[in-house]
Amino acid sequence: MFILVNLKAYPCDPLEVATAARDVADDAGVRIAVSPQASHLSQVADTGVETWAQHVSPNEHGSNTGSTLAEAVADAGAVGTLLNHSEKRMKLADIDASLDAADRANLETIVCANNPTQVGAAAALSPDAVAVEPPELIGGDVSVSTADPGIVEDAVDAAAAVDENVDVFCGAGVSSGDDVVAAQDLGATGILLASGVAKADDPKAALEDLVSGL
Numbered sequence: 001m002f003i004l005v006n007l008k009a010y011p012c013d014p015l016e017v018a019t020a021a022r023d024v025a026d027d028a029g030v031r032i033a034v035s036p037q038a039s040h041l042s043q044v045a046d047t048g049v050e051t052w053a054q055h056v057s058p059n060e061h062g063s064n065t066g067s068t069l070a071e072a073v074a075d076a077g078a079v080g081t082l083l084n085h086s087e088k089r090m091k092l093a094d095i096d097a098s099l100d101a102a103d104r105a106n107l108e109t110i111v112c113a114n115n116p117t118q119v120g121a122a123a124a125l126s127p128d129a130v131a132v133e134p135p136e137l138i139g140g141d142v143s144v145s146t147a148d149p150g151i152v153e154d155a156v157d158a159a160a161a162v163d164e165n166v167d168v169f170c171g172a173g174v175s176s177g178d179d180v181v182a183a184q185d186l187g188a189t190g191i192l193l194a195s196g197v198a199k200a201d202d203p204k205a206a207l208e209d210l211v212s213g214l
């Protein structure tokens with residue numbers, strides 16, 4: 001399983017989470033990445049943890065004030081990017097162009113989606129992975145893998161029907177090792193999570209729990 005910790009704009013210490021994620025990944029032999037604010041990418045990458053951007057813009061170099069350039073996040077140490085997160089929705093044409101931008105910068109990609117239908121549409125754009133995250137469960141206490149297991153299974157089927165090479169992740173409310181194992185049993189090969197680590201009093205203990213069943 002791949003565990004990606006999205007720090008969103010939470011008021012956590014990105015370096016505390018990054019060093020914890022690096023150490024837990026090393027100790028457990030599990031792939032864990034951290035996705036901080038764009039301005040923290042290079043500091044986070046310098047810890048040695050796998051580092052992802054939360055978004056890249058659909059533009060190239062040029063007159064694009066305020067954009068998050070794929071090449072710039074790669075220069076800062078990111079190796080991948082989320083796209084179309086529920087809190088950063090994009091037009092279809094812009095998702096496609098941002099995938100091109102990520103490709104130019106050699107970034108891996110995860111396109112987020114609300115439901116299995118959107119997962120199928122996202123898979124048609126050939127990202128490395130799609131992630132199903134029901135918006136109503138994001139930031140809550142109940143994991144998608146227990147609250148709505150059918151959505152994960154349907155997302156896996158929807159992606160496979162379009163492109164078997166696209167991995168399927170899930171997220172929303174995931175906070176424990178049991179949640180991660182349940183998602184794995186439903187066919188997901190990765191987890192996106194945020195509050196379970198970013199809002200934890202002890203991010204390292206939270207990460208150790210997340211990987212405990214793998």
Ligand SMILES: O=C(CO)COP(=O)(O)O
Nearest residue numbers: 138139172173193194195
């Ligand atoms: O949006 C998410 C990850 O990208 C999920 O957030 P929570 O883990 O806080 O539910």
